[in-house]
Each structure stands twice: as C-alpha cells, then as structure tokens.
Amino acid sequence: MMRNLLSRGNFVVRAGTVVAGLGAAGSAYAVTGAVTRAAGDAEISHTSEAIHQVVDFAAGPARVYRALTTTEDFDKVVRLSAAMHSGMSLGSAPTQIDARPGGAFSLFGGYVTGRILELQPNSRIVEAWRSGSWGPGLYSIATFALAPQGTGTRLTFDHAGFPNGAAPTLAQGWQENYWEPLAKSLI
Numbered sequence: 412m413m414r415n416l417l418s419r420g421n422f423v424v425r426a427g428t429v430v431a432g433l434g435a436a437g438s439a440y441a442v443t444g445a446v447t448r449a450a451g452d453a454e455i456s457h458t459s460e461a462i463h464q465v466v467d468f469a470a471g472p473a474r475v476y477r478a479l480t481t482t483e484d485f486d487k488v489v490r491l492s493a494a495m496h497s498g499m500s501l502g503s504a505p506t507q508i509d510a511r512p513g514g515a516f517s518l519f520g521g522y523v524t525g526r527i528l529e530l531q532p533n534s535r536i537v538e539a540w541r542s543g544s545w546g547p548g549l550y551s552i553a554t555f556a557l558a559p560q561g562t563g564t565r566l567t568f569d570h571a572g573f574p575n576g577a578a579p580t581l582a583q584g585w586q587e588n589y590w591e592p593l594a595k596s597l598i
Contacts, residue, residue: 460578462570470597480510491592
C-alpha cells in the first residue's frame with residue numbers, strides 16, 4: 412500500500428543503502444539487491460503530502476547548524492517547545508544527538524527519533540525522522556538547508572515520506588516545536 416512519497420519498500424532500500432553504506436551497527440534494514448527496472452506509473456505517488464517551510468533566523472548558519480546538531484544546544488530548544496509545555500506525554504529520555512552520518516538522535520523525551528543520513532557543516536542536515544505515534548518501521552526524510560541571509564540564516568526545510576493525513580499536524584509541530592523555540596534559543 413503506497414502511503415507516502417516513497418513506497419515503504421523503496422524507502423527501506425534507500426535508507427538501508429545509506430545506513431549500510433555508513434557502517435551503522437545494528438541497522439534494522441537489509442538491502443537484498445539493487446532495483447534494475449524503471450519505475451512504472453503505478454509505483455509513483457501523485458498524491459503524497461510533503462512540507463516545505465522557509466524560516467529566517469537572526470543567527471548565522473554556523474550557530475543554527477550547531478543548535479540543530481548538538482545535544483546541549485538542541486535540549487534548550489526542546490525545553491522551550493510547545494510540546495514540553497503542553498502536558499503531552501512525551502517520555503523521559505534525555506535529548507541525545509550523535510552528530511555524524513549514521514548517528515542516532517532522540518528528542519522530546521524520546522518521542523522523536525531517527526538517524527542522521529547526511530551532514531554538510533553549516534549548510535545541510537538530512538535525517539531519517541520518525542514520530543513515536545507512527546507504526547513500527549515508518550520513517551520520513553527531513554532536510555534542513557541553511558544559507559546565509561544578511562547577518563542571519565535562511566533555513567529551507569523539506570519533509571516527506573510521512574503517513575498521509577499527518578501534514579497539518581507536522582507542519583504546525585515544526586513551527587511550534589522547532590522554529591519558534593529555536594529562534595528564542597539563539598537570542
């Protein structure tokens with residue numbers, strides 16, 4: 412059943428290829444062979460949801476990048492987030508970010524988890540990202556592109572591959588739990 416931008420099988424192959432190529436121990440994905448045929452129209456979703464957000468920050472790209480990839484800095488964002496002040500049951504796991512390709516992260520009490528797929532210092536972060544409310548094995552792709560904007564940073568964010576119907580909640584969550592508290596933490 413195709414539910415998102417990448418079919419589950421294609422995502423597993425792509426993520427498995429990236430994670431396996433990074434030498435990540437304990438990967439739950441196995442790549443059993445390369446896809447050698449062209450994708451047919453039935454394999455391409457034309458109705459998938461995706462999120463595209465552009466946010467400007469007063470701090471430079473190096474500072475924004477550090478806030479998104481450093482445990483101590485991102486924990487400040489978590490503590491300022493709407494989720495942490497909502498009474499929502501998020502768990503009690505500490506914020507953890509292993510900032511290297513293949514490294515794991517756990518945010519918002521363990522409610523958000525994933526792996527870092529790509530890091531380009533001060534300019535790009537790509538994550539296999541999941542919410543604790545999703546079914547087992549479901550991961551999306553979150554891409555953070557940072558560019559200088561005057562003395563600040565323009566962050567262009569793209570999120571795809573999440574369960575259909577989740578876009579409105581996720582889009583609001585990115586605003587309330589990432590961008591707004593991130594801006595406050597950078598002051």
